[in-house]
Amino acid sequence: MRELILGADVGGSLVKFMVITPTGETVARGDIRTDPLDAERTLTRLAGAVTGQLSAAQGRLTAAGLACAGIVSARTGRLGRSPNIPGWEGADLSGLLAHAFGGLPGAIANDVNAALIGEHWRGAGRGCDDLVMVALGTGVGGAVLLGGRLITGTNDGAGEIGHMVLEREGPLCSCGNRGCLEAYAGEVGLVRRARDLVSEGGASAALVKLVTTSGADLRAAFREAGLRLGQALAAVINLVDPQRIIVGGGVSLAGELILAASREVIQRGVLAAAARETPVVPAELSTHAAALGAAVLARERKEAA
Amino acid sequence: MRELILGADVGGSLVKFMVITPTGETVARGDIRTDPLDAERTLTRLAGAVTGQLSAAQGRLTAAGLACAGIVSARTGRLGRSPNIPGWEGADLSGLLAHAFGGLPGAIANDVNAALIGEHWRGAGRGCDDLVMVALGTGVGGAVLLGGRLITGTNDGAGEIGHMVLEREGPLCSCGNRGCLEAYAGEVGLVRRARDLVSEGGASAALVKLVTTSGADLRAAFREAGLRLGQALAAVINLVDPQRIIVGGGVSLAGELILAASREVIQRGVLAAAARETPVVPAELSTHAAALGAAVLARERKEAA
Numbered sequence: 001m002r003e004l005i006l007g008a009d010v011g012g013s014l015v016k017f018m019v020i021t022p023t024g025e026t027v028a029r030g031d032i033r034t035d036p037l038d039a040e041r042t043l044t045r046l047a048g049a050v051t052g053q054l055s056a057a058q059g060r061l062t063a064a065g066l067a068c069a070g071i072v073s074a075r076t077g078r079l080g081r082s083p084n085i086p087g088w089e090g091a092d093l094s095g096l097l098a099h100a101f102g103g104l105p106g107a108i109a110n111d112v113n114a115a116l117i118g119e120h121w122r123g124a125g126r127g128c129d130d131l132v133m134v135a136l137g138t139g140v141g142g143a144v145l146l147g148g149r150l151i152t153g154t155n156d157g158a159g160e161i162g163h164m165v166l167e168r169e170g171p172l173c174s175c176g177n178r179g180c181l182e183a184y185a186g187e188v189g190l191v192r193r194a195r196d197l198v199s200e201g202g203a204s205a206a207l208v209k210l211v212t213t214s215g216a217d218l219r220a221a222f223r224e225a226g227l228r229l230g231q232a233l234a235a236v237i238n239l240v241d242p243q244r245i246i247v248g249g250g251v252s253l254a255g256e257l258i259l260a261a262s263r264e265v266i267q268r269g270v271l272a273a274a275a276r277e278t279p280v281v282p283a284e285l286s287t288h289a290a291a292l293g294a295a296v297l298a299r300e301r302k303e304a305a
Numbered sequence: 306m307r308e309l310i311l312g313a314d315v316g317g318s319l320v321k322f323m324v325i326t327p328t329g330e331t332v333a334r335g336d337i338r339t340d341p342l343d344a345e346r347t348l349t350r351l352a353g354a355v356t357g358q359l360s361a362a363q364g365r366l367t368a369a370g371l372a373c374a375g376i377v378s379a380r381t382g383r384l385g386r387s388p389n390i391p392g393w394e395g396a397d398l399s400g401l402l403a404h405a406f407g408g409l410p411g412a413i414a415n416d417v418n419a420a421l422i423g424e425h426w427r428g429a430g431r432g433c434d435d436l437v438m439v440a441l442g443t444g445v446g447g448a449v450l451l452g453g454r455l456i457t458g459t460n461d462g463a464g465e466i467g468h469m470v471l472e473r474e475g476p477l478c479s480c481g482n483r484g485c486l487e488a489y490a491g492e493v494g495l496v497r498r499a500r501d502l503v504s505e506g507g508a509s510a511a512l513v514k515l516v517t518t519s520g521a522d523l524r525a526a527f528r529e530a531g532l533r534l535g536q537a538l539a540a541v542i543n544l545v546d547p548q549r550i551i552v553g554g555g556v557s558l559a560g561e562l563i564l565a566a567s568r569e570v571i572q573r574g575v576l577a578a579a580a581r582e583t584p585v586v587p588a589e590l591s592t593h594a595a596a597l598g599a600a601v602l603a604r605e606r607k608e609a610a
Contacts, residue, residue, distance in 0.1 A: 163575075272376055
């Protein structure tokens with residue numbers, strides 16, 4: 001009977017999952033609703049949904065990986081601060097995962113770390129063992145892979161590119177500081193910037209105007225986000241000089257509107273001449289990158305066991 | 306006969322060297338003048354000076370390591386951009402080192418990378434395999450060690466913390482950009498800042514005043530440098546979350562004047578709560594840290610051969 005591996009990615013509203021073979025063939029995929037207040041119930045439902053999609057003929061699960069938004073500690077197995085799923089903070093993810101899946105070997109990871117593992121295996125990072133990923137969403141997350149190894153940090157605090165301060169007196173960020181990358185290039189920052197460009201009116205009126213106005217002002221907002229992304233990425237390159245930088249998340253759908261501006265700043269801001277050409281590329285895997293990465297991490301855990 | 310290892314550190318004016326046993330006992334140390342235009346001649350003189358200090362009874366050299374200011378490529382063996390020793394740019398450091406020392410196994414490294422290896426072995430980084438070092442001198446250099454491995458980068462461009470842009474419209478930096486850490490916390494940036502604080506007069510008059518004035522204004526200049534250092538270090542912690550950060554270089558002799566201010570900003574600017582307490586400590590080895598580190602790297606190279 002074929003060995004199969006589950007990867008799941010817990011977000012604020014949905015848990016996306018996929019079941020793969022050890023060589024990466026997709027056997028099943030889908031999603032269920034996240035219960036924002038009950039991690040245990042969500043994982044039990046996940047187990048039910050996965051079992052429902054797998055017939056005995058397809059094989060049996062041998063490992064399960066779980067990616068989750070927020071600070072995930074592989075050491076303690078627990079979820080720390082998690083702005084998207086605050087009701088899960090403190091949950092024993094490793095224990096709940098093992099419980100829901102009958103004690104299978106498991107792995108847990110932050111969602112952007114898992115997405116980078118997915119992109120490394122089958123996406124925009126294939127063949128590169130030194131990668132940095134930035135995920136531009138509601139917030140801005142990041143992940144660092146060096147020598148093929150995820151850098152999670154001494155206190156599980158690595159990869160927080162979104163909170164690099166680019167301007168000490170810059171716009172207020174969700175974290176309480178000013179001038180973070182997230183305040184410029186996250187969804188909230190972008191909408192505020194676009195609103196400033198469009199009108200001085202109230203928020204609702206401005207948002208209507210945003211949609212109906214010509215694209216010119218929105219392009220300016222995306223360009224400014226790209227210039228700030230470039231300032232942060234130049235610092236990242238000056239610090240760890242990766243082979244490639246992968247940009248994902250909803251805001252990255254703006255594509256070259258943002259990436260071209262970021263490359264301009266990298267050209268000027270990176271010290272080592274050869275590193276000024278570091279490729280900055282869009283993510284290739286779509287919504288299931290983190291689920292795939294979680295499965296890859298679970299497979300590695302199983303093989304190491 | 307005892308096996309001995311040479312480590313040397315090439316700066317703009319002096320080559321510092323030390324000879325150690327494999328267990329780290331110092332057998333000899335000293336320095337010679339750097340010939341700013343002739344790498345080969347300098348290394349030949351270095352070999353003479355070292356031989357002169359070693360009697361046959363002490364042992365024989367079995368490996369030689371060379372640290373050098375500037376971008377050092379372990380892959381090509383060559384020195385790239387090097388603001389302190391421009392006359393050496395393009396020099397085949399590996400070849401010249403082997404030539405001067407009769408083909409001994411050798412290692413080359415950037416000077417801050419080597420200093421971090423020295424601090425890791427015998428200084429402020431003992432027992433920690435995840436370290437970042439910042440060297441506050443005329444310029445501002447840096448080095449990153451993760452999992453016990455130096456991160457030199459895809460293009461030998463890693464560790465350039467000094468050129469993180471902290472303010473897009475900030476003061477001009479030696480690299481041509483504005484608002485780099487170096488422009489705030491390097492010697493040149495500090496002197497300019499102190500001069501601004503002291504007077505609007507000409508540079509010479511201001512420098513005289515600097516020396517004769519009460520310490521109050523200089524303290525403000527050091528504090529501002531420390532706040533900017535903290536902004537950069539918070540970004541470094543958010544990115545790689547090391548166990549400890551070591552601050553060295555001439556400017557760091559100001560000690561707590563700078564370090565205390567940097568810790569304030571780290572407390573506010575780091576996202577993961579536990580990482581806000583990342584120790585920021587002064588370097589422990591003095592002028593020969595990079596020479597010691599070069600010897601350690603040479604020993605590793607010899608053992609791997």
